Amino acid sequence: MTDQINGKVASDLSVAIVGGGFGGVGAAIRLLQAGVTDLTVFERSGGVGGVWHANTYPGAACDVPSHLYSFSFAPGTEWSRRYAPQADIEQYLNTLVDDFGVRPHLRCNTGVESAEFDAEVGSWQVRTSDGERRNFDLVVAACGQLSNPAIPKLEGIDTFEGPTFHSANWDHDCDLTGKRVAVVGTGASAIQFVPEIAKQAGQLDIYQRSAPWIMHKFDREYPEWEKRLFRKVPARVGLSRRFFFSVFEILTYGFTNRHWVLKPMAKLSNAYRRKELGEYPKLLAKATPDYQIGCKRALFTNDWYPTLKRDNVELVHGKAPRVTATGLVDAEGVERPADVIIWGTGFQPLDFVAPMEIRGLEGRELSEVWDGRPEAYLGTTVAGFPNFFMMYGPNTNHGSGSVPYSNECQYNYILDAVERLCAGGYRYLDLEAEALKRWRNEMEERSAETVWTQGGCNSWYVTESGVNTNNWPGPWLEYKRRTQQIDVSDYRFVK
Numbered sequence: 001m002t003d004q005i006n007g008k009v010a011s012d013l014s015v016a017i018v019g020g021g022f023g024g025v026g027a028a029i030r031l032l033q034a035g036v037t038d039l040t041v042f043e044r045s046g047g048v049g050g051v052w053h054a055n056t057y058p059g060a061a062c063d064v065p066s067h068l069y070s071f072s073f074a075p076g077t078e079w080s081r082r083y084a085p086q087a088d089i090e091q092y093l094n095t096l097v098d099d100f101g102v103r104p105h106l107r108c109n110t111g112v113e114s115a116e117f118d119a120e121v122g123s124w125q126v127r128t129s130d131g132e133r134r135n136f137d138l139v140v141a142a143c144g145q146l147s148n149p150a151i152p153k154l155e156g157i158d159t160f161e162g163p164t165f166h167s168a169n170w171d172h173d174c175d176l177t178g179k180r181v182a183v184v185g186t187g188a189s190a191i192q193f194v195p196e197i198a199k200q201a202g203q204l205d206i207y208q209r210s211a212p213w214i215m216h217k218f219d220r221e222y223p224e225w226e227k228r229l230f231r232k233v234p235a236r237v238g239l240s241r242r243f244f245f246s247v248f249e250i251l252t253y254g255f256t257n258r259h260w261v262l263k264p265m266a267k268l269s270n271a272y273r274r275k276e277l278g279e280y281p282k283l284l285a286k287a288t289p290d291y292q293i294g295c296k297r298a299l300f301t302n303d304w305y306p307t308l309k310r311d312n313v314e315l316v317h318g319k320a321p322r323v324t325a326t327g328l329v330d331a332e333g334v335e336r337p338a339d340v341i342i343w344g345t346g347f348q349p350l351d352f353v354a355p356m357e358i359r360g361l362e363g364r365e366l367s368e369v370w371d372g373r374p375e376a377y378l379g380t381t382v383a384g385f386p387n388f389f390m391m392y393g394p395n396t397n398h399g400s401g402s403v404p405y406s407n408e409c410q411y412n413y414i415l416d417a418v419e420r421l422c423a424g425g426y427r428y429l430d431l432e433a434e435a436l437k438r439w440r441n442e443m444e445e446r447s448a449e450t451v452w453t454q455g456g457c458n459s460w461y462v463t464e465s466g467v468n469t470n471n472w473p474g475p476w477l478e479y480k481r482r483t484q485q486i487d488v489s490d491y492r493f494v495k
Contacts, residue, residue, distance in 0.1 A: 009415070010422040014038040016126050016136040018356065023142035023391030023407050026071055029100045030411040034419070035261070039332050040136075041102065042128060044111035048097050049090040051146050058196035059187060060086035063217075063300045067240040068248070068402045075237045077230035079190035081178065083219045083300070114170045114357040115139050117386060120428025124387065140420065141356070142391035145470060148354055152184065156323040164341040167193055174340060178202040179459040182328050184321065186212055190300055190344030195303035197342075207321050207328065207338050210457065211289045212295075213269050217300035220284040223432045243478075249399035252475045255294045257449045266293040276305035283308055286317040286421075293371015294399060295455025347471055349460040350374055352393055360385035361430070372467050373439055378483055380410050383436040384495070386428035387421070389414045395443055396479075397470040398450065398462065405476060413483040420486065426493045435490040446473040 013036050016477050017024045020043030030193050066079040066088070076084075077413075084092075107482035109131040117127060123135040149166040151157075165171040167189040181201040183194055186208040198204050198309050230237050231390050252262030277284040282323050287308060308315050309422035319333035327337040348354070352374050358366035361384045369384065375384050380389055389410075396406050421429050447453050453462045461470045472479055 005242040006280035009034045009036055009418050011035050011037050011137050013418070014123075014136045015040070015138045015140060016112070016115070016124065016134075017041045017142055018115075018353075019043065019139045019144060019147075019391070020045075020093075020331055021052070021142060022049070022058060022093065022104065022107070023144060023410075024048075024140070025096055025143060026099075026404070026407050026457060027083060027391060027411060027414070028071075028102045028105060028123070029096065030415060031418075031489050032101060032105075033286075034415055039104045039105045042110050042112050042126075043108045044104065044129070046201070047090075047094070048108075049093050050142075050144055051168075052086055052089040052093065053358050054147070055086060055189070055226070056172070057166050057167045057193040058262050059192035059303075060189075060493060061192060062089060063188065064248075064402050065240070065244045065433070067237050068244040069404060070240070071404050074407060075230075075241070077227060077233065077237065078220055079230075080229075081219055081221050083164035083217065084460050092355050093239035104167070110358050114359070115388075116359040116363075117388070117428075119361055119428070122387065137387070139358075140389045140414070141353050141393075142368065142393060143353055143356070144392050145349050145352065145397055148348045148351045150344070150345050150348045151343055152320060152345050154184075154320055154323050157196065159325045159339060160323050160338075161325045162339050162341065166345070168347070170352075179325075179339040180337055182207065182336065182341045183203070183208075183211045183329065183344050184328075184341065185344035185346065185347050187344060188297060188348070191299045191301050191304050193300075193342075193344070195307040198307045198310055201312060204310075205316055205328070206308075206313065206340065207316045207330070208286070209320060211287050212296065213293045213298040214273060214287075214304055214432065215265075215269055215300050217302050219300075245405070246400070248398075248400040248402070249293075249475055249477065251407050255399040255471075256446070256473050256475075257453050259292070259294075259451055261291050265298070267442070268292060269298070273305065277308070280309060283315060286315050291457035291461045292451050292455035294451040296459040296461075297399065307395075308414065346460055350463070352376075352390065358385065359392070360388065373463065375436065375443070375468055377431050377436050377439045378410075378413060378418050378479075379406075379472070380413055380483075381417075381431045383431040383433040387429040389417075392439070395468050395472050397472065398476075399461075401476055406472070406479060409476075409480045410433050411484040414484060416485040416492075420488065421493070424493060424494050424495070429491045430489055432492055443468065443473065447471075 062084050066084040070076045114127045115124045124139045127133050149168040163174050181205045182205045184207045285329045316330050321328040329335045363424050374394040376393040380394035450473050
């Protein structure tokens, strides 16, 4: 590595980025802008987009307004709706890849199986799924928190004789027309695909462990004239972005230490539910959450309650079902036949880098170091793993907000670290163990008062032992301030 030149990182710095979703694409853009030319983005699937390439289930869309769910340095102007559907977001990321020159650095259908750090030379040996081994000065893991589907370990799950698939691996060849379909789970994905498949299925049984909080979705289509306005008047997009950011930022206080902020949101949700299901008392009871709003992510939809009222739909509430060869048995012992089972059961949120094997100093493996409790300083660096950075790592998820926003904060932090690394001619920088310990204590203390740990629910935000490993327990303006640049006292720089 050579010295820093004109505020940019050395051009001969080599960087491996693992993942071609928002985190990886944005990191590639910012590093290219900073002068890095030896850069490779490894993407295990056939195209960029991350979850927006993988999740093609019917009705897939974002639950954050489009103008906020995009990068500030590349505001989207071609959204078809206020809440962008999956195809719009995937196209947005592909446009960025082409417009910012990332495409030549992209290797699709190539997963990273392992990365091992060599302290003597200060580089990572990366082994890919095609058997190649190559050294890189830096590794940026942009695997995301929602990339590995979770299939529940239900009794009898291997005995079912019909087709089964997870919403993240939708089987488009499976014709649901007239079929008896069982959907397990009522999370963010199921809320979107259930209303769509209910129009096709002969009978649709929805197995729900706990009812979600539902908010009316103020969605609408953007006409062509408004898209032209977005292109010609950037301030219009900027105002929309700032408005929605402000609303979400206020809600972060409700999720963290001022729970009263959420009371108006809960009242609106309750009123909406009563309006839609008031004439169906049994269904209303099943659809009413028994935990505090915000403990799990509140879901925005206009189609969920009308779907529950359909004659061919039944909401089955209670403990996890048991699977048989021909259907599912609920907690009361009632068996309902099924031709197809669809898992709407979310993802494995603790697998921040899985299935990669990451070995740092002294050969320590990252998942073993974490031992079921993932943690990274500012969600980005881990002690003992030099020149290794994470995008959308532990404690960077949003109870309310936009992942691309926190990604941008992390880019600033990573670039500042890399520039200092290059300027000093160092082999590597490594987070001090004491800094990570302070961070762990801070996350514990600040999470203790949050709705995620005190709201009376079990969610993917928190481990079974009650540790908040996923969400940032504070306002996002604070996170932005703290990631503007690194505190050199938090790191060990080695020549």
